[in-house]
Amino acid sequence: MGQVKSAYVHIPFCTQICYYCDFSKVFIKNQPVDEYIDSLIAEFDSYNIEELRTLYIGGGTPTALNSHQLEKLLVGLTRNLDLSKLEEFTIEANPGDLDEEKISVLENSPVNRVSLGVQTFDDKLLKKIGRSHTSEDVYHNIELLKNHGFKNISIDLIYALPGQTFDQVKEDLKKVLALDLPHVALYSLILENHTIFMNRMRRGKLNLPNEDTDAEMYQYIIDNLELEGYEHYEVSNFSRPGFESKHNLVYWNNEEYYGIGAGASGFIDNTRYKNFGPVHHYLSHQNKIVSEEVLDKKAHMEEEMFLGLRKKSGVNISDFEAKFEEDFEKLFGKEVKKLITQELVEIQDGSIYMTKKGFLLGNEVFESFLLD
DSSP states (O other): OTTOOEEEEEEOEESSOOTTOOSSOEEOTTOOHHHHHHHHHHHHHHTTOOOOSEEEEEESOGGGSOHHHHHHHHHHHHTTSOGGGOOEEEEEEOTTTOOHHHHHHHHTSSOOEEEEEEEOSOHHHHHHTTOOOOHHHHHHHHHHHHHTTOOOEEEEEEESOTTOOHHHHHHHHHHHHHHTOSEEEEEEOOOOTTSHHHHHHHTTOOOOOOHHHHHHHHHHHHHHHHHTTOEEEETTEEESTTOSOHHHHHHHTTOOBEEESTTOEEEETTEEEEEOOSHHHHHHOSSOEEEEEEOOHHHHHHHHHHHHTTBTTOEEHHHHHHHHTOOHHHHHHHHHHHHHHTTSEEEETTEEEEOHHHHHTHHHHHHTTOOO
């Protein structure tokens, strides 16, 4: 485990359950939050982690914790770490939950990156999707974060929302660009099982943009972010130079990482594992891992391609061959020729990467790298 230099920490509590979310989460009221933080820190300590390059606290909503709980969590996670090696420490935040006191806690910790779940600046749409914050909260939080010295701020934006028009998407993007933040994560609304939106769709009560409109919205946002100097460095992510998410690049580079907390997933010693999900199950088991899958070489090579091709820089062919001791041309040559003909991928400077057209049809590209 000496090579593992990243950790994801999951806080499953939320002050509001969004209508589209299927992550491991629970409404925070009457939950054993303090017991959970103790258990989570104990799990983190069980790995004897002394050095990390990236640390990411996600959820749920980490900022659903009160300021004392948040401080306890941050101190517990970093007390044994060599902070000189910690390059990026991200925490996700809901604009409705952040306040001066919590931001002061963040300022006095090693956290150096904040990811805000904005989703849209349209207050009516925010209500429609079950968000508890308003656009005013977003502006207020960003101002507070900047006043407390935070420069590395990312925002999540969701498009193709129920009833959302193209004009509303354009207005959202205009507001994003006006903020001039260093990083934007962009997602199309995806309907997941066991969510309020999926139930509504099954009853025919969800008015979503069609596939063509969805694609047009995506292309419009991409084009305009790039025009303003944002690098489209991964299918869903855009950054100013030097502000790429180092932690998320760990996933796309198919590197190993610890997964800590209820429902968290990790990847260690060529094994993907998942922790017990619901909070009470997580708390009642000393060994937090509920399932493990050791990757065989075939599965590992497939994942290397699926994940790596999500990046604009793609997959370096020499690195792939050195890692797996396999000939790339023998494995994928026939499929790659087809994809090049279809203008979905290109090979340049020893790397294979998706074209702009490929980014739009990612799943079709990924399927070509399934090995028989």
